[in-house]
Amino acid sequence: MRFTLNGKPVAVDAPPMKRLLDVLREECGLTGTKEGCGEGECGACTVLLDGAPVNSCLVPVAHAEGAKVTTIEGLRGHDKLQRAFVTEGGAQCGICTPGFVVAASTLPRGASLEAVQEGLAGNLCRCTGYAGIYRAVAAARGGGKSAKKKAKR
Amino acid sequence: MKTAASALHLLRPESPAQALQWMRERAPLQPLAGGTDLYVALNFGTCPARAFLDLSRLGAWRGIKVERDGGLRIGALATFAEIRDHKGVAKALPALCAAAREIGGAQIQNRATIAGNLANASPAADSAPVLLAADAVVELVSVSGVRRVPVAEFFLGYRRTALQPDELIQAVVIPTPPRAGQWYFRKVGTRAANAISKVVFCGVRGPQPRIALGSVGPVPLRARRAEAALAAGEPVETAVAALQQDIAPIDDLRSTAEYRRFVAAGLLRQFWERTASPVRRPVRRR
Ligand SMILES: Cc1cc2nc3c(=O)[nH]c(=O)nc-3n(C[C@H](O)[C@H](O)[C@H](O)COP(=O)(O)OP(=O)(O)OC[C@H]3O[C@@H](n4cnc5c(N)ncnc54)[C@H](O)[C@@H]3O)c2cc1C
Numbered sequence A: 001m002r003f004t005l006n007g008k009p010v011a012v013d014a015p016p017m018k019r020l021l022d023v024l025r026e027e028c029g030l031t032g033t034k035e036g037c038g039e040g041e042c043g044a045c046t047v048l049l050d051g052a053p054v055n056s057c058l059v060p061v062a063h064a065e066g067a068k069v070t071t072i073e074g075l076r077g078h079d080k081l082q083r084a085f086v087t088e089g090g091a092q093c094g095i096c097t098p099g100f101v102v103a104a105s106t107l108p109r110g111a112s113l114e115a116v117q118e119g120l121a122g123n124l125c126r127c128t129g130y131a132g133i134y135r136a137v138a139a140a141r142g143g144g145k146s147a148k149k150k151a152k153r
Numbered sequence B: 001m002k003t004a005a006s007a008l009h010l011l012r013p014e015s016p017a018q019a020l021q022w023m024r025e026r027a028p029l030q031p032l033a034g035g036t037d038l039y040v041a042l043n044f045g046t047c048p049a050r051a052f053l054d055l056s057r058l059g060a061w062r063g064i065k066v067e068r069d070g071g072l073r074i075g076a077l078a079t080f081a082e083i084r085d086h087k088g089v090a091k092a093l094p095a096l097c098a099a100a101r102e103i104g105g106a107q108i109q110n111r112a113t114i115a116g117n118l119a120n121a122s123p124a125a126d127s128a129p130v131l132l133a134a135d136a137v138v139e140l141v142s143v144s145g146v147r148r149v150p151v152a153e154f155f156l157g158y159r160r161t162a163l164q165p166d167e168l169i170q171a172v173v174i175p176t177p178p179r180a181g182q183w184y185f186r187k188v189g190t191r192a193a194n195a196i197s198k199v200v201f202c203g204v205r206g207p208q209p210r211i212a213l214g215s216v217g218p219v220p221l222r223a224r225r226a227e228a229a230l231a232a233g234e235p236v237e238t239a240v241a242a243l244q245q246d247i248a249p250i251d252d253l254r255s256t257a258e259y260r261r262f263v264a265a266g267l268l269r270q271f272w273e274r275t276a277s278p279v280r281r282p283v284r285r286r
């Protein structure tokens, strides 16, 4: 099975129905992508498949064939977003963080708070209560003044 | 217990013809589209299938087309993200865009397909009430040919559909512009996204009002008695009483039958109230 992983071509030997999540962690040794629920609910396993966020616990590796897969390890140009999670209190235990960062990296610049909430609705966090996460995303992705102010509450 | 992936076979046809031939000759095969229902079942160990047919290479079944007569042809593999963002759908059937944006979060919308939503035949399938209210038709295909089945006749019973073992859905067709009338869509659940509906409602107000609901019976259904009451010009409370005959909700993990009856009645009243003025209003968003 060949695909592009974080910009580099890779070939893995795995059964076609194996979850992309397991192939990334086991065959590829990239353990930044987490398993939270294994049923599509929590978004901890979010990766980009040809640029679109998907739950890798629900994707057969066969569907990655010939595609571009981006994991948290390969996310480039989002240092500001990642730092904002630290400075704004967007991460506590951290299990949800890679999924949130990968999903947030696809939000359009200047997204309103509502658009951020809708865009991240597929990601669950059991620790932060979300306020810190929305603050971090608003701080890094623009969002305009009103989104930042609203996210502060 | 989780099903071991190494025990699962995957056939990957390159064309619809090949897919259909394998469905007949290599049965039983479980079709695999976006996998958002199937992988949940595999992860729980509740999916009995061991051999799958991958639909992802069937390019002919992708995409959404606006027909000359204004109707829509939605390929089986169209995802809810595509439907959500499609200008033609927004124009012809905005209620379907509204439903699409409430089906799971972005990660689910990017993978979940319209055919998977119908074939999975959950009573809570959120696209179903909209398709029912639009009088949509499902195109079923096998090596023997194509059958066109109205969505209202596609759901036979709890998680049972009109699909024959060797048939696949190739498209969902929405006949001529369904826009005559004012549309209303609302999903009631615990969360805007990522929550299975407690009740989902779609209504069109026109000369012949059309009303469809999900999560209020073994299948998504048209509320024919309530429709007839409204078409006859009866007061909305008469339609609300008729609606209670149309639906048969149950108690489950998410809700009670009593609550669902109460919410369904409230949605019918709200539908009628909000569509009272003849001005075309945009479909309600939360
Ligand atoms: C976290 C989460 C949230 C969800 N939220 C919602 C929600 O809010 N609303 C909602 O309605 N659903 C929801 N779902 C359910 C699911 O995402 C949808 O039902 C989806 O549309 C299924 O499509 P799929 O392509 O992923 O199907 P798959 O999992 O690939 O297949 C589902 C079923 O359809 C069959 N099938 C697929 N394509 C065809 C075809 N062309 N012909 C014949 N049979 C076919 C398969 O064999 C299987 O039985 C959710 C799921 C998850 C995991």
Ligand code: FES
Binding pocket: A034, A035, A036, A037, A038, A039, A040, A041, A042, A043, A044, A045, A046, A055, A056, A057, A058
């Ligand atoms: S582990 Fe994939 S969504 Fe929770």
Ligand code: FES
Binding pocket: A090, A091, A092, A093, A094, A095, A096, A097, A124, A125, A126, A127, A128
């Ligand atoms: S920081 Fe612990 S789950 Fe989000």
